[in-house]
Amino acid sequence: MSKRLTTSAGAPVPSNETSATAGPRGPVLLEDYQLIEKLAHQNRERIPERVVHAKGWGAQGTFTVTHDISRYTRAQLFSKVGNSCEILSRWSTVAGEQGAADAERDVRGFALKFYTEEGNWDMVGNNTPIFFIRDAFKFPDFIRTQKRHPKTNLRSPEAMFDFWAGQPESVHQVTILMSDRGIPKNPMHMHGYGSHTYSLWNDAGERFWVKFHFRCQQPIANYTNEQAEKIVGETRESFQEDLYNAIDDGNFPKWEMNIQVMPEAQAEELDFNPFDLTKVWPHADFPLIPVGMLEFNKNPDNYFQMIENAAFSPSNKVPGIGYSPDKMLQGRIFAYADAHRYRLGTHYDALPANAPKCPVHHYHKDGAMRFFPPKTGHIDAYYEPNQYEESAKADPSVMEPPLKISGDADRYAQEDKDADYVQPRALYEKVLGDDERARLHLNMARAMAPVSEAVKERWYAVLNRVSPAYEAGVRKAAKDLETGNIDDYPGIPVTGDTPVRAAE
Ligand code: NDP
Numbered sequence: 201m202s203k204r205l206t207t208s209a210g211a212p213v214p215s216n217e218t219s220a221t222a223g224p225r226g227p228v229l230l231e232d233y234q235l236i237e238k239l240a241h242q243n244r245e246r247i248p249e250r251v252v253h254a255k256g257w258g259a260q261g262t263f264t265v266t267h268d269i270s271r272y273t274r275a276q277l278f279s280k281v282g283n284s285c286e287i288l289s290r291w292s293t294v295a296g297e298q299g300a301a302d303a304e305r306d307v308r309g310f311a312l313k314f315y316t317e318e319g320n321w322d323m324v325g326n327n328t329p330i331f332f333i334r335d336a337f338k339f340p341d342f343i344r345t346q347k348r349h350p351k352t353n354l355r356s357p358e359a360m361f362d363f364w365a366g367q368p369e370s371v372h373q374v375t376i377l378m379s380d381r382g383i384p385k386n387p388m389h390m391h392g393y394g395s396h397t398y399s400l401w402n403d404a405g406e407r408f409w410v411k412f413h414f415r416c417q418q419p420i421a422n423y424t425n426e427q428a429e430k431i432v433g434e435t436r437e438s439f440q441e442d443l444y445n446a447i448d449d450g451n452f453p454k455w456e457m458n459i460q461v462m463p464e465a466q467a468e469e470l471d472f473n474p475f476d477l478t479k480v481w482p483h484a485d486f487p488l489i490p491v492g493m494l495e496f497n498k499n500p501d502n503y504f505q506m507i508e509n510a511a512f513s514p515s516n517k518v519p520g521i522g523y524s525p526d527k528m529l530q531g532r533i534f535a536y537a538d539a540h541r542y543r544l545g546t547h548y549d550a551l552p553a554n555a556p557k558c559p560v561h562h563y564h565k566d567g568a569m570r571f572f573p574p575k576t577g578h579i580d581a582y583y584e585p586n587q588y589e590e591s592a593k594a595d596p597s598v599m600e601p602p603l604k605i606s607g608d609a610d611r612y613a614q615e616d617k618d619a620d621y622v623q624p625r626a627l628y629e630k631v632l633g634d635d636e637r638a639r640l641h642l643n644m645a646r647a648m649a650p651v652s653e654a655v656k657e658r659w660y661a662v663l664n665r666v667s668p669a670y671e672a673g674v675r676k677a678a679k680d681l682e683t684g685n686i687d688d689y690p691g692i693p694v695t696g697d698t699p700v701r702a703a704e
Pocket residue numbers: 329376379380381391420480481482483484622623624626627631632704
């Protein structure tokens with residue numbers, strides 16, 4: 201039997217199709233409250249889209265610990281092999297608005313929420329191990345160059361390359377962006393990275409610096425510009441379709457969580473700053489240590505409730521996991537919860553996507569849309585400290601070990617300018633093969649084509665410092681584009697109808 205339709209206050213509704221009117225030809229009576237409620241609610245259906253990463257695709261699943269890392273961390277989740285918890289992920293593009301096409305060249309967001317017994321732990325990373333800049337001060341300017349020009353209302357390659365040429369540390373990330381991995385086939389065929397250096401600490405009070413890697417268990421697969429253009433011509437929602445259908449068909453995507461670990465003292469001895477977000481930790485020096493497996497096996501029943509309302513924040517950590525001095529991470533610890541209060545409201549953490557799956561006790565009080573009772577543990581305990589035994593009390597046993605800090609408070613720029621070119625050079629000269637380099641040259645030349653000569657020359661100078669061959673390759677590709685001589689550039693090898701680069 202069907203349910204009885206009601207107003208939001210629960211009163212039965214006599215008709216959901218005809219307005220109450222004075223006579224059969226109208227006008228409409230102001231007293232038709234049901235009509236007014238329906239129209240008023242529609243006006244409030246949209247919430248602000250995320251200021252960045254507005255377009256996204258998400259899924260729910262399970263994380264299971266497969267390897268013991270309890271010597272590094274006291275986090276309950278990692279206390280035993282076989283432990284598991286529910287997880288939520290949202291993957292996204294960065295620059296496009298909510299209606300942007302999925303198969304665009306952009307960095308992809310890779311946000312994870314682990315609902316642990318000790319609270320929510322969020323890992324708000326990307327599909328790249330590094331970022332364009334190393335100081336949060338530059339983030340709003342950087343994002344401005346990725347968004348629309350105030351006059352033309354179009355995206356501006358001139359602004360992008362002008363900014364990047366002035367911030368040579370960006371060349372590492374720009375190289376990845378212009379490489380094959382700049383257009384993944386869909387979220388299921390890319391790695392995820394925590395990107396920042398975080399910390400783990402154990403019961404003995406030892407701290408380890410750590411990087412998180414989420415190794416894709418599906419083959420890495422990417423599109424060329426031409427393939428992506430064709431896809432976008434057919435559907436703007438290719439990532440949503442692929443992800444939703446895969447999970448609906450029971451093909452659950454998986455990622456293996458790995459960590460790289462550096463004992464606290466070693467950070468002092470390195471020849472690069474391990475807290476610089478524009479740098480990776482080389483695998484040879486810091487091998488990947490497997491931790492567990494993420495499997496996404498459920499499409500959310502309601503996209504808005506679970507994905508649009510999801511509030512991921514690098515500030516969400518649990519005992520045994522901590523931050524690092526990374527300047528970008530420090531900025532992000534502020535920015536996300538602030539964005540959530542604006543985008544979702546004061547009590548965003550009580551929404552179903554964000555509500556912890558463990559007991560929650562705090563003294564935050566009232567506010568807009570306060571729809572849950574006090575969580576202090578005792579009706580008279582609306583302040584703290586108080587006399588009530590069963591009321592919520594802080595637990596000193598989850599205090600992080602102290603962190604030694606030295607130096608003068610000041611505003612510091614990068615000390616060693618040459619260091620910015622070392623890792624992009626390794627990527628360009630050693631990791632990429634000839635065909636990948638050729639595609640990188642062509643992708644970059646295409647992206648630079650609308651840019652002024654002055655900005656191009658500044659960017660070529662940056663490429664030259666990575667490798668003279670890089671500069672020469674992009675210059676040649678620019679000429680080849682002008683003359684239409686690009687037939688010899690290799691495509692991405694195709695397996696069946698899927699361009700696949702075999703996973704190692
Ligand atoms: P390795 O040879 O051990 O690792 C190279 C890494 O590069 C692999 O993880 C590989 O992923 C990844 N890779 C391959 N092609 C691309 C691409 N187009 N864009 C981004 N990543 C790609 O080398 P090192 O650890 O010594 O690092 C050398 C360089 O590799 C670094 O300077 C950095 O640019 C890049 N890199 C390093 C990572 C790290 O954490 N050490 C992580 C990712 C990139 P896969 O295994 O799927 O082939």
